[in-house]
Amino acid sequence: MLLASREIRRAPVRFGLLAGAIGLLIFLVFFQQTLLSALLNSFTGALQNQSGTVLVFSSEARENVEASVLSPDIVAKVAAVPGVGQAGPLGVATLTFLARGQQVDLAVIGAEPGKPGQPTKLISGRPATAAGEGVASAEAQGLAIGDTVTTAAGRSPVTIVGLTEQSQLSVLPTLFVAYATYMTLRKAANPDATAVLASAVAVIPSSGVSQQAVAASINATVPGVAALTRSDAVANAPGVSSTKGSIAIVLALAVVVVALVTGFFFLILTVQKTASLTLLRAVGVPASYLVRGLFHQVTLVLGVALLIAVGLLLAATATANAGLPLTIEPRALLTSTVVIVGLSLLGVAFSVWRVLRIEPVQAVSRPGLGGIE
């Protein structure tokens, strides 16, 4: 162990560069994980952070809330299913608004006041209860309580009475309004529309009834609908699985690179030191001591690299302007750390094998060590 530590002290640049390189790679993994959770939140935050714990879509919409349309009789049938405590229509649409003279796209979510579908992450102001009132997500930059937005044609004004956080939908800021206001906005956007139908039904089960049981009951009772628990609706929302999949590939690649770099570095080091290690074995040093030294060095390098990565992550999340609210999730980082350390230790297995393969007798057969071949 002493030997391993001494070697690091004698070659600080070599080991420092390795720790720095691995630290950067681990930072890449951590930062991508943080970005992923922020991105997923911006895809589905509005669904996650509304009060309905079960969401019912039309079955042909394939779990895409904006592609779903439900007629009023279906909404009534869902509300009548045993186990449904509260139910209300939910309207979801992307519309262009005029805000402070600028055209902005907002995802409008309409729910009947007092019924499921209300924003649950209100950070200031109050919920929208009357026609012409709205709660904007804090990500709608430039919108503040008291501001008024109108349709692109300057009609149907909506006054912002509250602000909510973590409530984006499809990476757009949202505007929560009363269902009547939603209908007005949709009609203003397309006066030719013959009807404005609900996109979904937001449901809160009766007390003592689970979300899963209510969803199953609705699916069994009402034809042509797909009822999902809120968490399932979020997980199945369009873009979520493909985004998760793409970033998972990058993360997996980065983790493999960390393990590769660590493994190859220590393998090259072991090959370079083979003559010295052979001599040590010849003078009685057990192989286990050399292997422990190897693991000691790997652990030290990874420890320093992790410290560098965490420091960089803290700095990046505090200063980066990714257009998304970045929040560090310790559990995800801990999982990544365990995987990285595990794979890196696996990566040095070949070096361990090389050390264990060293025959002390080779010390007297190497010309470089004074032996005769």
Place this chain on the structure above:
Amino acid sequence: MKVALLELRRRPWRFAPAVIALVLLTVLLLVLGGLLDGLYNGFTGALRAQPGQLLTYAADAKLSVVRSRIDAATTAEVKRVPGVEQVGGLGVALVGAKVPGQATEASVALFGYERAPHGVPAPPRQTGQVYADTSLKAYGVRAGQTLLLGPTQYTVEVVGWVSDTNFLIQGGLWGNVETWQAALASARPDQVLAPGTYQVLTVSTAAGADPTRVAAAIDVATGGTTHTVTRSFAVDSLPGIKQQRSTFNAIIYTTFFVAALVVALFFALLTLERIGMYAVFKAMGASSGQVFGQVVVQAIVIAALSFVLGAMLALAARGVIPAQVPLQLTGGRAIEVAVGLIVMSTLGSALSLRRVVGIDPATAIG
């Protein structure tokens, strides 16, 4: 050169770790590239197929086909703009389709069109008849079948096939304007448009006219109520297209970097183990360039072999992946991957150059 190839032939297992890693990376590169191509084509096919150089949207739709509305009066104004030769209306309804005998519903984009896109015949005369994109065969769609669209199950009959006409990863169905309007009225009453109103106009410019000037003239003539762009701009403006491309390209470039790293580390180790042999070569008169040339040749051969094996594996994987997954393996993408892999492997092997140059021939004698 000869020694390098002889070593590869006589001791192939020595190179197995690098080949295995590169084969896996090749499969990853081909599948990722194929997915990127498939997704891009699936998102944009319908717009890329449109006739004419320009597309006109409502200004407040922010280039969203679904949210755009252009009424008959605006269409007439566009037709009168100097430099405009032909104008056609286009509309789409994004709905789910029930396929007879299939449990899984297909997501379809039903287009109503006045001017036939490239590869699509003139609009069917009969309302309710559509041409279907061949990608819908993966969902069990057959010619002559009746599909049920939307929650109210509006029926359309498939009368022929077209290809590469999907929109937003939804299978393209192409019918006349009346079919589209009827489907909207049935499935999406909130998106119904008045007769003569379309979502987008396809505009062909007269010979010799500058499309960008004509586009600007159209928007001026309509008093700023329209936003006219070139077809390629419209394609790139579809939601998620740029982000999708940049995400996939980032993964692909990272993978190329990993390939270079694998080759670099592998040959760094190999060179380290063969220092004695290279010293003998140098003592016999071989130059550093000749010795390094051997390393490069081995890297290129390994990369080429890995590509061939990886491509075969990717083709086998294509047979296993469900047909609904938009994976398109093309020759162009394969060439790109092959060239990229060989270049990155050559660059990776170059990392051993310093060590090769530093070998002292005198070490050959102790």
